[in-house]
Amino acid sequence: MRILIIHTxxxxxxxxxxxxxxxxxxxxxxxTVEKMKFFNSTGIKGLFQFAGSIWNISATQKLIRKLNEFxxxxxxxxxWHFASGPLIIRAIHKKKIPIILTLxxxxxxxxxxxxxxxxxxxxxSLKVDFPFRAVFSGVYRNSILQTFWLAFIIWFHKVIGTWNxxxxxxxxxxxxxxxxxxxxxxxxxxxxxxxxxxxLKNECVGIFERSTDFLFVGRLTEEKGIKVIxxxxxxxxxxxxxxxxxxxxxxxxVAAKSSHNIIYIGPLDxxxxxxxxxxxxxxxxxxxxxxxxxxxIIEALAMxxxxxxxxxxxxxxxxxxxxxxxxxxxxxxxSLLDMLDLWNEMNLEDKHEVYLKSKQYFNDYYSxxxxxxxxxxxxxxxxxx
Numbered sequence: 001m002r003i004l005i006i007h008t009x010x011x012x013x014x015x016x017x018x019x020x021x022x023x024x025x026x027x028x029x030x031x032t033v034e035k036m037k038f039f040n041s042t043g044i045k046g047l048f049q050f051a052g053s054i055w056n057i058s059a060t061q062k063l064i065r066k067l068n069e070f071x072x073x074x075x076x077x078x079x080w081h082f083a084s085g086p087l088i089i090r091a092i093h094k095k096k097i098p099i100i101l102t103l104x105x106x107x108x109x110x111x112x113x114x115x116x117x118x119x120x121x122x123x124x125s126l127k128v129d130f131p132f133r134a135v136f137s138g139v140y141r142n143s144i145l146q147t148f149w150l151a152f153i154i155w156f157h158k159v160i161g162t163w164n165x166x167x168x169x170x171x172x173x174x175x176x177x178x179x180x181x182x183x184x185x186x187x188x189x190x191x192x193x194x195x196x197x198x199x200l201k202n203e204c205v206g207i208f209e210r211s212t213d214f215l216f217v218g219r220l221t222e223e224k225g226i227k228v229i230x231x232x233x234x235x236x237x238x239x240x241x242x243x244x245x246x247x248x249x250x251x252x253x254v255a256a257k258s259s260h261n262i263i264y265i266g267p268l269d270x271x272x273x274x275x276x277x278x279x280x281x282x283x284x285x286x287x288x289x290x291x292x293x294x295x296x297i298i299e300a301l302a303m304x305x306x307x308x309x310x311x312x313x314x315x316x317x318x319x320x321x322x323x324x325x326x327x328x329x330x331x332x333x334x335s336l337l338d339m340l341d342l343w344n345e346m347n348l349e350d351k352h353e354v355y356l357k358s359k360q361y362f363n364d365y366y367s368x369x370x371x372x373x374x375x376x377x378x379x380x381x382x383x384x385x
Contacts, residue, residue, distance in 0.1 A: 001031045001379070004072035006063070006088065008038040008079045011046065015295050016104045019197050020078045026200065026372055034070050036063065038083040049083050050146070054153045056085035063088050067095055074379065076100040081107060081150075086157040093165035098382045102170040102195075104292050108163065109183050111150040112139035116223050116289035121312075126183045130155050163187060167382050170195045172293035173317035179290075193378055197293045198371035199302045199362070208279045210355075213239040213263075214308075214340070215280035217273055217296045218287075220246035225286030225310060225331070230255045232286075232336045233262055238344070240284065243268050243276060277303040282343055285309040288331050293318070298366045304359035308339050324358040 005027070007020040020035075027033045038059060041049055052058075063084070067075075075092050077099065092099050107113040110125035117139045125131035125139075131151050134140075140147040157163060164187055171177040171194050180192055214233075218224045226248045233240045239261045242252055256264040268276065277283065283300040290313030297318050300307050307325035309315040319325040326343065329335035343351075364370060 001074065002070060002072045003027055003031050003033045004036060004066065004070055004075045005033060006036045006038075006075060006077045006080075006084065008040060008081060008084045010079075011040050011042045015292075016079050018295065019102075019104070022198065022200055023076070023078075026198070026368060027375070030372065030376075034066075034072075036066050040081075040083045051149070053082040053085035054149075054156060055087050056083075057087070059084045060087045060091045064091055067092065067097070072097060074098050074100065074382070076102070078102050079104065086153065086162050089157075089162050089165050098167040099165065100168045100170060100378070100382065101166045102172075103176065103180070104172070106176070106179065106290075107150075108154055109180065109185055110134055110139065111147045111154070114223070114289055115179075119222060121289060126179070128184060158186070166191065167385075168193050168378060170378070172196055173314045175290070175313055175317045176292070193381075195374050195378060196366055196371070197295060197298055198366045198368055199295075199298050201368050208275070210281055211279055212281050212344075213241055213279075214282055214284050215241050215243065215276055216284050216286075217243045217277070217299075218285075218294075220244050220248040220252055222248065223287060223289040225288050226252065228286040228288070228310075228331055228333060228336065229284060230262070231333045232340070234259050236261065236337065236340075238340055239263065241265055241276065241280065243273060274299060274303060277305050280305060282325070283307045284336070284340075285315065286328075286330075286336060287312070287315065290314060298362065301358050301362035301366060304355045304362075306343075306354050306358045308336070308343065320361070323354070324361040325354075 005024055009017055024033060024035055040046060075097055080086055080088065089099060105113045106115050110131060111134055112122055115122050117137060122139060124133045135144060135148045135151055138144045138147050140150050169192050171192055174194055177192050177194050181189055216229055220226050229240065234255060241263045243265045245267045252264050256262045277300050283305055285297060285307050287310055293314050297307050301324055307319055309319050309325060309327055310330040311327040312330040319327055321327050326339045328339045
């Protein structure tokens with residue numbers, strides 16, 4: 001079988017890019033696979049790309065040439081926004097080639113993409129035909145004009161049936177699937193299939209002696225719960241190492257200078273992150289938004305490291321309290337501290353059991369082997385229908 005994987009890279013590298021590359025590495029072991037990449041630009045060029053994404057003839061012609069040359073049996077699209085655009089779906093469908101589209105976010109339901117705006121969960125767009133409130137709130141890039149244009153692109157292609165041309169939509173969690181099912185997104189429920197992200201086995205590191213330190217890995221932004229972490233650890237008896245960078249970097253640095261138990265490491269490469277995960281006591285993941293499917297959690301479980309996460313969105317699908325981590329009330333500092341206490345007071349034997357269960361959970365759901373099996377079942381289902 002010949003599979004073409006398509007992805008549009010954002011101007012700033014993100015998790016979707018890594019997932020795209022990992023999937024290529026996984027599938028080429030069994031199938032004949034080729035990649036096709038588009039790249040979002042910034043500045044004036046990016047503005048023209050965004051404006052033309054409603055009907056991007058140039059990108060579509062480029063794709064048609066690739067289809068004629070490679071002749072794929074299946075096309076898997078990751079991100080279409082915005083340098084390629086939804087028109088590529090229509091071109092693939094016209095050639096009667098099945099299409100799989102991974103939904104890494106909620107953009108088809110709300111132009112915010114993440115259902116988060118002005119510091120809180122934003123669900124005003126989920127059950128409306130056109131998200132006028134989102135437009136006037138400027139949920140995309142804090143711009144009314146850009147929010148309207150993105151919303152119009154999605155609505156226009158909904159009206160002309162583009163989204164119904166997709167054979168299967170891959171949702172990363174049961175939570176995300178339920179959001180789409182209960183929304184105004186009008187596709188058959190059978191087309192919405194759950195397939196999580198995964199981690200390649202060659203990215204895992206060895207076993208190290210555990211410290212008593214906790215670890216946060218991620219962008220230093222409001223929605224990632226940075227303020228919750230700082231409020232919880234300042235003045236506490238626990239040590240937290242913070243890996244990453246972002247808009248709230250200065251806030252973290254100030255806290256680290258005044259509190260000896262808060263250690264700001266800064267950004268690390270993949271091996272550095274996995275090493276820290278393998279050595280820490282547990283990961284703290286305090287996001288205050290739904291998330292898509294955090295690779296941080298998958299990477300932690302691959303290291304056999306439990307995750308103490310907020311009970312919202314994807315985390316509720318990924319964390320089983322007492323087995324591969326613990327859940328605390330989203331945004332609640334006391335609830336987080338209670339979970340830290342609970343974990344700290346467990347004896348070594350019970351902790352070891354949780355470490356083993358965390359690793360097993362990864363093997364069962366997020367490993368290379370389990371993901372390939374899931375993908376094969378999805379492909380079989382697509383062609384049997």
